[in-house]
Amino acid sequence: xxxxxxxxxxxxxxxxxxxxxxxxxxxxxxxxxxxxxxxxxxxxxxxxxxxxxxxxxxxxxxxxxxxxxxxxxxxx
Numbered sequence: 001x002x003x004x005x006x007x008x009x010x011x012x013x014x015x016x017x018x019x020x021x022x023x024x025x026x027x028x029x030x031x032x033x034x035x036x037x038x039x040x041x042x043x044x045x046x047x048x049x050x051x052x053x054x055x056x057x058x059x060x061x062x063x064x065x066x067x068x069x070x071x072x073x074x075x076x
Contacts, residue, residue: 005007013074026072027069029042029051037051040067043068043069052066
């Protein structure tokens with residue numbers, strides 16, 4: 001049985017198939033809270049770890065500054 005994240009991604013792509021009159025891009029990031037610090041799970045191992053900050057932007061959305069984002073182009 002797939003977990004919550006894989007099922008959510010499959011559902012998002014199923015919804016997007018029905019939305020043919022829009023140009024939609026999906027991006028994701030993965031972080032974990034470890035020893036009271038956020039860790040970027042998509043950052044390559046040989047890269048320097050950056051301090052991540054959770055901020056609220058001007059429109060009220062919560063975002064993480066400096067996190068690695070990947071564009072999702074398929075379910076896989």
